[in-house]
Amino acid sequence: KQEVTQIPAALSVPEGENLVLNCSFTDSAIYNLQWFRQDPGKGLTSLLLIQSSQREQTSGRLNASLDKSSGRSTLYIAASQPGDSATYLCAVKDAGKSTFGDGTTLTVKP
Amino acid sequence: NAGVTQTPKFRVLKTGQSMTLLCAQDMNHEYMYWYRQDPGMGLRLIHYSVGEGTTAKGEVPDGYNVSRLKKQNFLLGLESAAPSQTSVYFCASSPPGVASTYEQYFGPGTRLTVT
Numbered sequence: 001k002q003e004v005t006q007i008p009a010a011l012s013v014p015e016g017e018n019l020v021l022n023c024s025f026t027d028s029a030i031y032n033l034q035w036f037r038q039d040p041g042k043g044l045t046s047l048l049l050i051q052s053s054q055r056e057q058t059s060g061r062l063n064a065s066l067d068k069s070s071g072r073s074t075l076y077i078a079a080s081q082p083g084d085s086a087t088y089l090c091a092v093k094d095a096g097k098s099t100f101g102d103g104t105t106l107t108v109k110p
Numbered sequence: 111n112a113g114v115t116q117t118p119k120f121r122v123l124k125t126g127q128s129m130t131l132l133c134a135q136d137m138n139h140e141y142m143y144w145y146r147q148d149p150g151m152g153l154r155l156i157h158y159s160v161g162e163g164t165t166a167k168g169e170v171p172d173g174y175n176v177s178r179l180k181k182q183n184f185l186l187g188l189e190s191a192a193p194s195q196t197s198v199y200f201c202a203s204s205p206p207g208v209a210s211t212y213e214q215y216f217g218p219g220t221r222l223t224v225t
Contacts, residue, residue, distance in 0.1 A: 044153075
């Protein structure tokens with residue numbers, strides 16, 4: 001059974017810092033990995049999708065990497081801003097379904 | 111283009127009552143999903159559909175039923191609500207194509223409380 005773990009559960013940084021969020025998964029036979037952002041009381045917004053054949057994807061200040069063999073993905077956020085404060089979730093899709101991590105709650109202090 | 115919408119946004123039920131949650135998408139997506147999100151347990155798949163007229167069980171299907179009579183709509187029903195079904199329910203959809211490109215788009219959620 002696929003298991004997805006996100007560490008740390010919570011992270012607080014001052015504005016302007018670069019930061020890395022981690023996602024690990026137990027079964028490397030995945031189709032893709034997707035990073036989401038969730039604001040309090042809201043739905044999930046897709047940030048980046050990395051296909052199993054890809055190593056990384058970039059969108060603006062966000063960069064996500066994927067190392068299938070080691071079962072790891074990282075989400076790098078450059079020059080963090082207070083507006084980046086949210087919960088970030090990763091989800092891996094395999095043949096059966098998508099499995100989600102519990103998320104990392106990020107707080108960026110002005 | 112509204113994306114994925116959910117109705118209602120909030121609902122309070124008494125134990126034993128029934129209700130239907132509606133999910134609608136206007137992106138012509140083939141796949142639709144119902145998840146529940148609970149603290150410390152992440153998002154768990156309840157049921158899903160790979161096309162009009164077809165549904166399948168997910169990870170936690172007990173106590174729920176679904177129907178996909180039209181491609182754009184996916185209904186989640188609770189026949190006899192229980193306090194354990196208090197949760198936030200999310201609907202999602204994804205387009206067809208190569209499995210590695212499946213990207214899920216989520217609705218805003220329905221917050222359900224069963225007393």
